Amino acid sequence: MPEVTxxxxxxxxxxxxxxxxxxAGTDTGKRREVNQDAVLAEYPLFVVADGMGGHLGxxxxxxxxxxxxxxxxxGGTVSPxxxxxxxxxxxxxIVSHPETTDEGTGTTLTGLYLETAADEPHWVTLNIGDSRVYLLRDDDIVQVTTDHSVVQELIAAGRLSPEEAENHPYGNVITRAVGPSDSVKPDYLRLEVVDGDRFVVxxxxxxxxxxxxxxxxxxEANADPAAAVDAMMAAALENGGRDNITIIVLDVNRRSS
Structure with missing residues (x-):
């Protein structure tokens, strides 16, 4: 894995x-031959995309x-x-590329950007698929985005518990993606800018x-974002590394002028 800075x-x-x-860091993992993840971590936009599809799709x-x-x-302007x-x-x-003939070709997309044009700056999360944004605030961690997946729909309907979902046979089946046959409109959520927040995408x-x-x-064990990415990556690989792994850690410090 390239050095994380x-x-x-x-x-x-x-x-x-x-x-x-x-x-930000990405790794192919222990069981995949190709890394189908992609990452963009350039202010003000921080996103992860997890590709799917046969061959190179x-x-x-x-x-x-x-x-x-x-x-x-x-271009300088990030907006919905x-x-x-x-x-x-x-x-x-994707449609025009000769290597993307598989109907299942597509990608998840999740992340957030900072909106500063409004009177009060705020974060905007965006999500398509089952990649995730987490927020650590005041010692509590929450999943900010909602998965677009069969399992999440079963949980929402009360037909499956989160514990049962972990090993469900449809665990990898998503219901929305950026691809030829799907809508490309993400779910958005506004979040206030709070001192001390830490995001994981x-x-x-x-x-x-x-x-x-x-x-x-x-x-909590790694104050530096690069160290946190490295530690989580190492743990994920040690636990099996069954898929491509991509992580962004973003820290927020707000100071009054």
Missing amino acids: THTRTVPLTGATLELAWA GEIASASTVDRLRAVVD RHIEKALSRAVKD CSDGLTKELTDFGIKHFL
Whole structure:
């Protein structure tokens, strides 16, 4: 795995200063031959895409999606409209690529971005599929995004417990993706900017191997984002590394001016 490093950014706000620190890492894992995950961690957008599809299809789908979103960051304005336009372009890229003939080709997409154009800055999470955003705040860890999966629908309907879901045979079946036959509109959620927040954005390669409590443990044991990514990655690989694993850790420090 390439060396994971911590990046920082100072964001001036009205009456305050935001200090952001983040790190990202990805690993093929122990059982896959190809890494079909892709990651973009460039202020103000932090996302993970987990590709799926035969041959090279999943790798192409996730890479195309991240490339189109990188162009949004480079353009200077990240918003739902710009994100959805980029995803529509990514779908066209996927459909037109000669290696993506598999009907199951597509990718999850999850993450968050900082919206500073409004009077009060806020985070916006975005999600398609079963990659996840977690938030550690005041010693509590919560899964911010809701999985688009068969298992999650069964849990929501009261037909399956979270414990039963862990080993369910349909555990890998998602109900929404960025791909030829699916809507490219993510779910969005606004979150306030709070001093001390720590976010984890990850593919399901991490959550297959670590519980929410495990993620919380490694965040609390590692103040530096790069160290937290490395520790979680090592633990996920030690626990089996059954899938590609991608992790972003993002720390938020808000200081009054």
